[in-house]
Amino acid sequence: MIMPKYIATPTRTKEILAKYNFAFKKSLGQNFLVDVNVLENIIGHAGIHKQSGTIEIGPGIGALTEQLAIHSDKVVAFEIDQRLLPILEDTLQDYSNITIAHQDILQADVHTVITQNFAPDQPIHIVANLPYYITTPILMKLLRENLPVDSLTVMIQKEVAERMAASPNSKSYGSLTIAVQYYTHAEIVMNVPKSVFMPQPNVDSSILKLVRRESPPVHVNDEDYFFRMVQASFAQRRKTLKNNLTSHFKETYGKETIGQILEETGIDGSRRGESLSMEEFALIANTFYKKES
Ligand SMILES: C[S@@+](CC[C@H](N)C(=O)[O-])C[C@H]1O[C@@H](n2cnc3c(N)ncnc32)[C@H](O)[C@@H]1O
Numbered sequence: 001m002i003m004p005k006y007i008a009t010p011t012r013t014k015e016i017l018a019k020y021n022f023a024f025k026k027s028l029g030q031n032f033l034v035d036v037n038v039l040e041n042i043i044g045h046a047g048i049h050k051q052s053g054t055i056e057i058g059p060g061i062g063a064l065t066e067q068l069a070i071h072s073d074k075v076v077a078f079e080i081d082q083r084l085l086p087i088l089e090d091t092l093q094d095y096s097n098i099t100i101a102h103q104d105i106l107q108a109d110v111h112t113v114i115t116q117n118f119a120p121d122q123p124i125h126i127v128a129n130l131p132y133y134i135t136t137p138i139l140m141k142l143l144r145e146n147l148p149v150d151s152l153t154v155m156i157q158k159e160v161a162e163r164m165a166a167s168p169n170s171k172s173y174g175s176l177t178i179a180v181q182y183y184t185h186a187e188i189v190m191n192v193p194k195s196v197f198m199p200q201p202n203v204d205s206s207i208l209k210l211v212r213r214e215s216p217p218v219h220v221n222d223e224d225y226f227f228r229m230v231q232a233s234f235a236q237r238r239k240t241l242k243n244n245l246t247s248h249f250k251e252t253y254g255k256e257t258i259g260q261i262l263e264e265t266g267i268d269g270s271r272r273g274e275s276l277s278m279e280e281f282a283l284i285a286n287t288f289y290k291k292e293s
Pocket residue numbers: 028029030031032033034057058059060061062063064065078079080081084103104105106128129130131132134
């Protein structure tokens with residue numbers, strides 16, 4: 001049942017913003033959620049329970065933070081905007097299980113924060129309505145740092161969510177797809193209209209759920225090399241795999257050798273990057289890597 005005290009209603013949000021004379025900063029991606037149903041959907045899909053530890057990025061005035069405090073054991077929320085700290089102290093005063101870290105998430109030592117705030121065997125979930133201007137850097141930082149988190153459930157721009165959850169041979173499939181799906185199983189669990197935000201953003205949004213893989217789905221000799229290879233393969237989407245790889249590797253090998261190495265993999269160089277599976281990218285990267293080292 002919806003309790004009237006919840007922060008995430010248009011009326012309550014307006015009251016809070018007026019009380020503190022708060023002006024949104026577009027440069028910080030400040031679009032606050034004002035719809036309790038959407039928040040309940042995020043919480044439901046995040047799979048959190050009373051024993052979970054939760055981490056939020058960008059609590060704003062506390063709409064999602066409040067729900068996380070109700071439904072999990074403990075919440076740590078990273079907020080960059082100092083102006084929001086006294087507001088959060090006010091709006092979240094009824095909850096004793098929330099820690100606000102006044103930090104830029106891109107600079108934060110999340111590993112240490114986890115060790116300091118959660119029990120070693122506690123399931124940990126990241127849940128956030130992310131600032132859209134830095135969605136990809138935030139997610140890539142959190143994924144590459146190999147944090148002990150079970151899942152990340154995030155509200156992001158719909159088009160970016162589609163790229164992260166894409167399948168081969170689709171318009172959205174690209175290097176971001178491989179980067180995200182190397183670490184996680186990615187699924188769009190819900191599309192969300194602009195009307196649930198204040199102020200309304202210019203773009204549509206989706207809730208994306210990323211469930212951490214126990215280990216990557218492919219073996220690669222060198223992760224950085226693999227990701228560079230994937231990026232090179234998508235450098236110009238209309239070009240063939242062989243042409244993209246030639247542009248990238250011509251200093252090292254020359255066109256003919258690149259053709260020979262590709263032949264060794266058994267993968268047709270006239271295909272485009274968007275048709276290749278993660279396994280095929282791994283095979284190409286490992287074959288080139290062995291030649292180079
Ligand atoms: C889309 S709003 C979400 C606010 C709130 N969670 C909600 O759903 O109503 C994004 C929040 O992230 C904060 N933010 C922006 N850049 C950040 C960064 N680098 N580190 C931490 N927080 C950041 C903004 O100040 C803002 O509070």
